[in-house]
Amino acid sequence: MIIIGDVLSGTSSSGAHHAGVLEGWFGEHWWNARAFVLLITTLFVFSPLACFKRIDSLSYTSALSVALAVVFLVITVGITIVKLLNGSIAMPRLMPDVTDLTSFWKLFTTVPVLVTAFICHYNVHSIDNELEDSTQIKPVVRTALALCSSVYIMTSIFGFLLFGDGTLDDVLANFDMDLGIPYSSLLNDAVRVSYAAHLMLVFPIVFFPLRLNLDGLLFPSARPFHQANMRFALITIGLIATIFLGANFIPSIWDAFQFTGATAAVCLGFIFPASLTLR
Template identity: 50%
Template structure:
């Protein structure tokens, strides 16, 4: 999942309130450009855990769930844009403010901050897995540095991540204008394409050679507990399809903002296909041994130099991709925190003390959390069960039910109510199951 961005760096609010401000910005974006931007917003670190959902759900239920959540995401975006065009605001927070006042606006900002901070931590966890490996459930998965040089103190998880944070992340997050990152962003997209392409080729090759694992079509249920565990996969896919904080910035760059709806639909179809393809290819390669972060599984090789090279290329390409995406996620996060905590202070970009303090605090917190929590599955479940599900489904549904502009139809209200009820029930079950699982594992 990629971050929301600003048009002119930190000195421009991430959530401008008036359409007159938008009218001053040249509208040069095309529908094809919007499709690319929305697709980039959707495809992020979430793709790493999609194969694990197939392990939990089985191929058929996972495919159905991906389709359902993609359809609900399309409906929620249509709700958002319809109420946006009927009101005076051009932002998600602004639309919520029109419906629920200042409380609604703050709720959106807090959810964006939770989602983005969670993803920053997930990025560092994945990078740590690639460089220094992981030991989930007692199985040892070596990182690239350990495979190349052996296990030493300097390529441990804590030290390797510290090096990346200081010498790669810090210089990038100190840029005060998002435009300064345009070249690194272009490289990151190329690296993501490399990851997807090589993974697909490896899976197809394994299938042709008869080495592919047999995918499980349906989930394997032993008892009631395993049934409720199926719900823990829902937040992972919800997070993978949460891009709603980027809908307004992208949409209002179009010559016709109404073109955003078909652009979103094309993007959702493309991303649903990519997610399912990665899920099935990952399952064919690794079967039930697949990890919550599929990159960990690529420490295995076919016993040849080419196999080792492909595995290392897959892991490093995506790790580098995340390093370059990290500062883009940091921009809107830092801006929202500043806007929430210091609404009356001077511009953030003009105050070195506040700018550097926020930057260092976010970086240090992300680093410490990535060291303390070595499994990305828990983060996707938490974010998907809370802030992401609010941004994707609960808030859009609430806007329709509130209907301050009197434009909701009976069908709209029924769909919105069902959307909210489903989101609350599945998230509650997922949270309860996760808490029960954590308590059980410690007892």
């Protein structure tokens, strides 16, 4: 949700203001401010999609989100290749610039972000439970890992080639400048809108196991979650409200990734599995 706010309403987390899509189209108004845009997105996109009680109900939105991520990738790769061919991209710095002890320790701030990428398995059990043939889970996981790895590796490579040392914490904020190619403004908007829509459709997939596990933590002896409408509604509303407030007050996605990677990701990826094995 933080990235959606950055893309649609703009961000100033890096010190300089980067205009969002709505601000670029219509100028700065109260109705395209971050809080209002996220409120409308929460009420009319997130809330309806979060009402599904089975994860297979989100199969079509999930497929569409993958397609939108591929659109973002294709446009980014195309822009980078065009600029490489016309010689307008300088060779990016391949190694970190370590000049003192402070810059050396700063390298380790990337570790929590990288660790976060290793906890993408929280939906596996829900998907496995709803598959008609449970033996399909291994091909499903392999396909998902291959597709996601390809998309994100190529995005990082071509995104860094395109923007070099100017690459921001949220690379989508870089797409508010003149790219130096024909139809630059149109391509910028296509990249940001497609990825914002991708994130909106991904949200309920990530939200589903969060709600399910929180219910299991708070009400371990209660009747099945999908049969308790009141409990389902209260937990859903509480979580969405908390996420909405966090997206408005956390200044940068980098801060969110660092906190998650240093706490939840370490526990889910390393401590809890080891504890279960020892037990």
